[in-house]
Amino acid sequence: MTEITRIPVGGEQAYDVVVGRGLTDQIAALLPGADRVAVLASAPLTARADDVSAALAADGRVVTRIELPDAESGKTIETAAACWDRLGAAGFTRSDAVVAVGGGAATDLGGYVAAAWLRGVRWVPVPTSLLGMVDAAVGGKTGINTAAGKNLVGAFHPPAGVLCDLDTLDSLPPADLTAGLAEVVKCGFIAEPAILDLIERDPRLAADPAGPAVRTLIELAIRVKADVVGGDLKESGRREILNYGHTLAHAIEKVEHYTWRHGDAVAVGLVYAAELSHRAGRLDAATTARHRTILTELGLPTTYAAEAWPDLLATMRVDKKARGSRLRFIVLDSLAETDVLDGPTDDLLADAFTAVAA
Incomplete structure (x- = not known):
């Protein structure tokens, strides 16, 4: 041991x-x-x-x-x-x-x-x-x-x-390990930039289960989540930041009848959330692009079928984070600075999706 x-x-x-x-x-x-x-x-x-x-x-x-x-x-x-x-x-x-x-x-x-x-x-x-x-x-x-x-x-x-x-x-199959890294990347963007720095230094080591980098990444990500949920068990406040990228991700999973790995869907959802943040005037272009670069280097997907947008939007409207008819998204104002985008217009949502549409 x-x-x-x-x-x-x-x-x-x-x-x-x-x-x-x-x-x-x-x-x-x-x-x-x-x-x-x-x-x-x-x-x-x-x-x-x-x-x-x-x-x-x-x-x-x-x-x-x-x-x-x-x-x-x-x-x-x-x-x-x-x-x-x-x-x-x-x-x-x-x-x-x-x-x-x-x-x-x-x-x-x-x-x-x-x-x-x-x-x-x-x-x-x-x-x-x-x-x-x-x-x-x-x-x-x-x-x-x-x-x-x-x-x-x-x-x-x-x-x-x-x-x-x-x-x-x-x-663990390599594809499953890689998919799990999407949640680790999320923690890097919402709270712990050291995660992103470690992955960027050598994406191969970040996906090697026998290497020390994976343990470090796991412990850093767990500490992020422990800090958040320890003060907000029932998601009445800060815990919502853990949903970054998940509104679209959960819609993709449902549309795919849960045949997609959760982490793969989260990877696409993270890129979408970053683009939504950017197009809402919240996040700079460099940090937005950094999402796609890191996820791509890890071998994670960053695009989804363009024709699926109507089904995805309909599914997001019954997401548990919605309030009545208003969609709510966790967005970034800058690296490790989160906020809520409440009630974005359909045009803004569709515009952001063009960045991930394949």
Whole structure:
């Protein structure tokens, strides 16, 4: 086991994000007093779920394994209901807990299952993707998808802790690792420019899971998110800045029936948000262009089909950040200086899209 980093997340329900390698034996300590633990994971992660289950069983816990459908397609009310049936059959009480092993989809779903069962039991996400480590697993946002859009049903339910074992990144497909870097880049633009500097020095090293740069980037991004969510759990204020680039990104995901990686959609969304900021007279041209340059160097997409604009606009209108009929976007006034653009005109929105239209 390498050196462990513990990043505190404050607020009424404070917890630590534990980062390192070989961390499986740390899982039981995050759930003291939980006699029964449900371990949720999709079939591709059976081996990782086996390791987590074995560590819990060795600590005397009774483990219930629940297999999830893979990726975003499994983030449904039907899957959640099936999980609740299993918890009920196993006699889970308020002192018991849920562990969600997987990427962002698994941790979103697992957290929601825990949030709703008996109106809230403890849970621990064990993210196995870079995206999960820097985004979905931190902050207590849980949810499922519906026909109307992504994450429109959910709850704010902070975990008891987060276990980010970097060993899991070594076998992650390169395209998945790269997609996760989109959320890291977002953190660089909204709050921590050191992230951007590190990536620009050598984009190849930034995408090497065995190298030191990835751990540094992950820890920097987690610290950004921990700082934001610790003071605003329910997104009533500053936490909204984490939505930079996500309004268009979520629309792309829905239009693509969730076949696009979240990080790929975020990459396009970041370029769009920067262009919107620039065309609204908020952001300078150089910082706007820097978005596209960094994302391109990482191998992430920065364009989307031009003919999809009407569907994307219609989908954005039911985004959870909208207020009535008014769309709201997080924009940049300058590097690491965010603001809200409330009610942009359709012409401005369409004009910004021309910059990402393929």
